[in-house]
Amino acid sequence: MPGLRATLIWVLLGAAILMPCVWALTSDLLQWRDPIYIVAGFAGVVGMALLLLQPLLVGGHLPGLRGMRGRSLHRVIGAVLVVAVVVHIAGLWITSPPDVVDALLFVSPTPFSAWGVIAMWAVFAAALLGLLRRRFAARLRLWRVLHSALACVIVIGTVVHAVQIDGTMETVSKWLLSGLALIALGRVILDRRVWTVLSLSRTK
DSSP states (O other), rough: OHHHHHHHHHHHHHHHHHHHHHHHHHHHGGTTTOOHHHHHHHHHHHHHHHHHHHHHHHHHTTOOOTTTHHHHHHHHHHHHHHHHHHHHHHHHHHOOOOHHHHHHHHHHHHHHHHHHHHHHHHHHHHHHHHHHHGGGGGHHEEEHHHHHHHHHHHHHHEEEEEOOSSSSSSSHHHHHHHEEEEEEEEHHHHHHHHHHHHHHHOOO
């Protein structure tokens, strides 16, 4: 039974991640798009899919990837996520610089742009905080709260950004991926109880 459960978890996780990517690659909306735009858009889809893995790895919810192994892969995927965001933004910049400038300045007429920019900066901040983890050795609880807060901004910002876009991602798989990412994040935040731990440390 444990083996069957592990297999089922990986199959369902793979479907949740791969379905949005496959649908995006086969979308009719890509027929008239430039290759750079397609790569940029797909990088965004991949980045969103990776957000489902990150909390599951930290929380030790993936069979065979618990403990240090899961946390090590979490750091690797975090780096891949940063690359995906950079490719996404760079590709959009090449195809339409004014739109990217408007988004970065928060003056874009499309509301989803602001959420994407907020999530982008949160990804960069979380990555930087990850690199500085050893400097927080004496204040590890604070580091966990900050990292968790940034994770919340990343996931929520990305979900709101994605669901407002009527683009290459298929609607049902996009909503399913968004919902699972939010659930996974919420589960890990509750399990690790970083907010409670910080509150208790302040009252001592």
